[in-house]
Amino acid sequence: MKLALLGKKLGMTQIYDSDNQLVPVTVIQAGPCPVVQVKNPERDGYHAIQIGFSPQKESRLTKGKLGHIRKVGVDPVSRLQEIRLGEAPEQKEGDVLNVSLFSEGELIDVVGTTKGKGFQGVMKRFRTRGGPASHGSMTHRRIGSIGLCQTPGHVFKNQKMPGHMGAVRRTVQNLKVLKIDAEKNLLLIRGNVPGANGDTVLVRAAKKTRKAQAA
Amino acid sequence: MNQIVREIGQDQLKTDLPPFKVGDGVKVHTRVREGDKERIQLFSGIVIARRGTGIGETFTVRRISYGEGVERVFPVHSPNIEKIEIDRESVVRRARLYHLRDRIGKSATKVKEKRLAERKR
Numbered sequence: 303m304k305l306a307l308l309g310k311k312l313g314m315t316q317i318y319d320s321d322n323q324l325v326p327v328t329v330i331q332a333g334p335c336p337v338v339q340v341k342n343p344e345r346d347g348y349h350a351i352q353i354g355f356s357p358q359k360e361s362r363l364t365k366g367k368l369g370h371i372r373k374v375g376v377d378p379v380s381r382l383q384e385i386r387l388g389e390a391p392e393q394k395e396g397d398v399l400n401v402s403l404f405s406e407g408e409l410i411d412v413v414g415t416t417k418g419k420g421f422q423g424v425m426k427r428f429r430t431r432g433g434p435a436s437h438g439s440m441t442h443r444r445i446g447s448i449g450l451c452q453t454p455g456h457v458f459k460n461q462k463m464p465g466h467m468g469a470v471r472r473t474v475q476n477l478k479v480l481k482i483d484a485e486k487n488l489l490l491i492r493g494n495v496p497g498a499n500g501d502t503v504l505v506r507a508a509k510k511t512r513k514a515q516a517a
Numbered sequence: 518m519n520q521i522v523r524e525i526g527q528d529q530l531k532t533d534l535p536p537f538k539v540g541d542g543v544k545v546h547t548r549v550r551e552g553d554k555e556r557i558q559l560f561s562g563i564v565i566a567r568r569g570t571g572i573g574e575t576f577t578v579r580r581i582s583y584g585e586g587v588e589r590v591f592p593v594h595s596p597n598i599e600k601i602e603i604d605r606e607s608v609v610r611r612a613r614l615y616h617l618r619d620r621i622g623k624s625a626t627k628v629k630e631k632r633l634a635e636r637k638r
Contacts, residue, residue, distance in 0.1 A: 313522040316573050318529050322548075322596040324573070329522045486521065499519065 305393075305403055306385050306506035307332040308355035309489065311414065313499045317490065319480060327480055330412070330489045332505050333400040336376040337393050341384070349387040353399060354379030355502065381502055401482050401489055409476045409511050410489075414496035414503035418469035428462040472496040476508050526572040531594050535601055537576075539564050540609035545578060545591055546599040557599055560589055565614040567593075579617060586618065 309332030319325050339352035358380035360368060371378055374395040393399070404410060424430045424445045433441030445464065449457045474495055481490035495503055537543055544561040562580030565588070569575055574593040579586060591598060 313519045315518075315522050315525050317526045318572075318594075318596055324592055324595065327525075329519075329525060331521070488521070488525075490525065 304507045305351065305387075305391065305399060306353075306383075306504055307335050307399055307401070307403060308353060308381055308383050309333065309503050309505050310356070311495060311497055311499055311501050311503050312488075314494065317480065319492075325480070325492055326494070327490045327492055328495050330491060330495070330503060330505060331487050332489045333398075333403075333487050335399045336374075336379065337391075337395050337397045337399065338371055338374055338376055338379075338382060340391060340393070340395055342390065349390055350384050351387060351391050351393065352382055352384045355381040355383070383504060385506075401484055401487055404479050404482065404489065404505070404507070406479055406482055408479045409508040410479055410491065411473055411475045411506050411508050412477055412491065412495040412503050413471065413473045413506070414501055416468045416470055416472050416496045417498050419467040421465065422467040423464045424462050427464065427467045430462060476511055523571075529572060529594060529596075534593065535603050537564060537601060537603050538606070538609075539567055539612055539614060540607040542604035542607070543578060544602040544604060545589075546602070547591070548597045548599055561604065562587075562589075563614070563617070565617060566612070579614075 309330040312329040312331055314326060314328050316324050317327055333355065335353040335355050337351055338354045341348065341350040341352070343349060354371065354376060356379055358378045360378050362380070363371070363378055367382075368378060376396060419426070423443055425432045425443050430445070432443045433439050433446065435442060445462070448461050448463070474493070477495070478492045479489055480492050482488070483490075489505065497503060541564050542561070543564055544559055547558050547560065549556055549558045560578060560580070562578040564576055565579045566577040567574070572594055575590050576593055577588055577590050579588045581587070
């Protein structure tokens with residue numbers, strides 16, 4: 303697996319692309335991410351790299367975390383993320399990763415936590431249809447039947463019901479990097495990414511790309 | 518909006534825009550691509566609305582074409598718009614001239630011209 307960056311979703315806007323089309327873009331401030339730890343098979347059982355993001359005051363970190371970060375001479379960061387790798391990385395502890403990892407036109411995946419929607423009914427949560435709006439109907443946005451009678455005698459698993467919606471980890475695949483601002487550590491990505499503005503997201507090279515998309 | 522996000526696309530904004538307003542008669546020169554040939558297409562009419570800010574700003578032009586009302590919405594800062602010419606300036610008292618849609622005949626294209634309005638004063 304390739305290296306990734308942690309970033310902050312700043313918000314969305316629009317720009318004109320090379321075809322003079324106005325396209326929606328998400329602005330992500332990605333990195334700089336210092337390498338806090340390099341894991342190897344001898345000691346840890348696998349190859350991985352741990353990166354940090356978002357500078358933080360020393361007093362806001364626990365002593366344990368601070369010691370772990372300070373051991374490699376890196377400034378305190380609030381976020382840590384481990385990235386599994388297939389082989390030993392070129393980077394050493396203390397190195398800094400930034401947006402130069404990516405190139406304009408490249409396809410990427412963005413992992414984030416979606417906005418929490420609270421406790422929601424089935425119509426919003428699962429896009430079910432609900433009942434009739436009028437003609438004496440009293441089941442407007444309700445769930446309807448949840449199963450059969452004595453046989454099978456229980457409600458099947460995965461029956462769609464009201465409950466908590468959102469605030470889960472989601473990945474959006476194959477988003478195109480339209481522009482990179484190395485000076486400000488900005489990535490301009492076509493389309494939207496999970497989470498609210500200000501949320502931390504993980505940006506990595508696309509894992510599954512169809513040939514047509516890559517062209 | 519985040520300050521950094523707001524600054525993105527600022528360099529794509531047009532700086533040579535004529536100061537056209539709602540009510541003005543304009544000619545919009547648009548680049549049209551046909552295969553690999555490019556030509557300029559003209560659309561003239563009355564600006565009946567301007568909405569949005571920054572790079573997403575658009576304006577609506579209405580004209581009567583062969584007896585049929587036609588409206589086109591253009592992005593103000595689109596590179597596909599070669600030029601915007603102001604034909605005649607006018608004085609209007611509202612921001613959106615949607616009432617022109619309900620008018621028939623001569624009154625459908627009539628907006629008080631600036632020249633006339635000034636003379637009256």
